[in-house]
Amino acid sequence: MALSKEPATRWAWVEIDQGALRRNVRAFKNLLAPGQRLCCVVKADAYGHGAPQCAKIMQAAGADMFAVATLDEGIQLRQSGVKIPILMLSEPPASSVDLLLQYDIMPSLYTAEFALAYGERAVELGVVGRYHMAIETGMNRIGVHYADVLEFRRSIDFHRGIECDGVFTHFATADDPDSWEYSLQRRRFREAVQAMKDADCECGIVHCDNTPASILDPATHFDMIRAGIGLYGLQPCERTAPIFPLDPVMSVRARITRVTHPAMGEGVGYGFTFRVPRANVQICTLPIGYADGLARVLSNRMEVLYKGRRLRQVGNICMDQCMVAIQQMTAQPVEDAEIGELVTIVGRDGDAVITMDEMAALRGTINYEVACGFGMRLKKVYL
Template sequence: MQTLSEPPTRWSWVEIDTGVLRRNTRAFKSLIGSRQRLCCVVKADAYGHGAAACAKIMHAAGADMFAVATVLEGAALRASGVKLPILLLSEPPVTAIDMLLENDIMPSVYTPEFAWAYGERAAALGRVGKYHMAINTGMNRIGVHYADAAEFRRSVDFHMGLECDGTFTHFATADEPTGWDHQLQCKRFTEAIDNLRAEGFDPGIVHCDNTPGSILNKNMHFDMIRAGIGLYGLQPCERTRSVLPLEPVMSVRARVTNTMYPAMGEGVGYGFTFRVPRSRMEICTLPIGYADGLPRILSNRMEVLFDGQRIQQVGNICMDQFMVAIGSTSFRPVPVREAEIGDLMTVVGRDGDAEITLDELAAKCGTINYELACGFGMRLEKIYV
């Protein structure tokens, strides 16, 4: 975990507020009863926040299980010292089975061929391969068809090398809890679980609620909820915002690496999509670009914070850098002081009373906050405060 106030090699970084992460985790823990469990989803490097560091904080705040998207993500968690159960939210190729067993990672299972291979290898090693059965209740991405759940168990349960630790589904429209589609998925899943039990099969840990479902549909909590984006203080939809207030965990900051005063009419950046409209306009360079997760589509459309005020980004965003303008622009006057090399600016987060959110940038990109959080976390160093 990086504990310096800033990285030593580059004047740009992602800042992770550990106290906020702890509070958000406890907020989700408060939604469930004492016998129910909290599964914290830390896939995609904890949505760009750093899986190993976040998992330690979440564990201390009440996490009972972690979920990842790839085998390598699970193995990295184990290597970082995580002891809690780890669920793989997909069924990997059979060539990954040894790594699953070596790292005690439970795969999602929905094809008998994988289940048989998994059980055979586990038995050969004197182990029992735990898994969670994925049920397709209508999202049509992965899973055993909801009507075939008991038959699937019949086809694999004979194997002494297998143990069903849980059964789950994933909701496509949990942000609309009263909608017909969501209600249909709830009905199908509940009936599938009831049918499993009626046929004599133990479904293990039953879970289906993702972040919006956990907040908006407590009737479907069953044995465990799977909290994802909400742990990081990002709302999955507007409806959840008033029900469970959360605090953003991630900020993105940078220091000015260069300043200049181009002549009126000169262009800035590739393609000269911005030209200096008057004399005495300061152009400042910041060391963040689209390779760091700042989408190029935001060129000339976003702002950053400097001394608690908004200033305009100008020119095309480059792979590793972008520019901002201080002074009167074609957009509006910005009454702030001129910057110097080393001055701090905020791309995402709060500065004084002003704030720029991932939601704001995502709306301008026509995407969701999840995507931007993952992008910023890929190359920028993470500082935990």
């Protein structure tokens, strides 16, 4: 029988552990000195965990600001009731200026054309548009080049319609704080900020630390850190895992929708990439597939948990379904399953666990992508 919180429409879902999320936010908050702030990154629907719901928990646990990737993400937060500052981590097109001002969302700013358009419209509306200035220190993605910050600020600071609320950069190699590249970015950022302060340019909130830098380099916390993947209980790199324990927030579950015992030699799934090798093999169907974030590249390579035991996934993973096999060839046979029984794709079942990192390694990617993928279509259950 389904639990009361399980979705009524489909036997596959994501579980979000609200207590784990709360503990992770407080862990990052505890890294800070008095007066330093915590910006919680909730882009990509909070890395697949559900931004509006997560934001409420994060704010109660100590978040001072939220960061998003797109204007629509920021608007969604405002419409869900978020009142604290929201930073957009990119510069949107000038056509979005009215919405930025309407919903009080601060853009990242790094072109004079956008800055002036933003300021002009703010003056017309009788408001001031706040922004954070992005500084390019070596990642070569967005921002004003570190050597050009004074020239840039002098080209826009005259405008009464805009106000600098902060300046920031983003590290490319914060998982290796001893590297030459990381040290170079850090030095360039410090020098750019100091140059602006020496020239009496308002810098507002100075911030540069992502999740790994927040953990590994307290010297660069400045006024605020930007915690992302770590909030959701996922480690940003191997180096942080032993020194900063986190609680995974997301689990992925499904219930079996069909069971069968095909004859030896029968194929399973598209292309028959798996054939039943012997008698007494049970094939169980799960209603979750690659459209739900279970990447097709995992076909015939991944495992799931059933009653605390690992089962092999077999056959090509379909768009909406996949199959697993119970094969009675182990020292401890697994009893045949029944329709409606619970299977864990990611998470813990008894003493057994399958992590996002395990799945990411099989896919040749990072845990960020795995979590985001599961959050796109599967309904979320908050526990």
